[in-house]
Amino acid sequence: MVGHGGAMGSASWAMSTEVLPISVRSFGVSFSTSAFSFSAFLIILTFNNGEPSIGLPWAFLVYSMGSVGQGVLIMIFAPETHGRSLADIENYWDAYN
Numbered sequence: 001m002v003g004h005g006g007a008m009g010s011a012s013w014a015m016s017t018e019v020l021p022i023s024v025r026s027f028g029v030s031f032s033t034s035a036f037s038f039s040a041f042l043i044i045l046t047f048n049n050g051e052p053s054i055g056l057p058w059a060f061l062v063y064s065m066g067s068v069g070q071g072v073l074i075m076i077f078a079p080e081t082h083g084r085s086l087a088d089i090e091n092y093w094d095a096y097n
Contacts, residue, residue, distance in 0.1 A: 016032040021089065
């Protein structure tokens with residue numbers, strides 16, 4: 001849980017404030033916070049039941065692969081925001097509407 005919250009889990013909060021336009025930011029932040037809480041719940045729920053059956057190393061490997069998968073999805077689908085203004089980011093998202 002600490003690894004998830006300190007690494008890939010916090011990406012949901014950073015992405016919503018960094019990428020979303022102001023018009024949908026409140027919904028995006030609430031959605032990303034809910035997704036983070038749900039994923040933390042799933043990690044806690046599955047660890048208690050799954051770790052005794054597959055062992056500790058395999059449990060950590062499964063969770064690590066999930067974090068790697070999440071990182072790959074963010075790198076593919078999230079636009080680069082470094083050096084862009086908020087207006088540039090909003091124009092990026094307006095192109096898809």
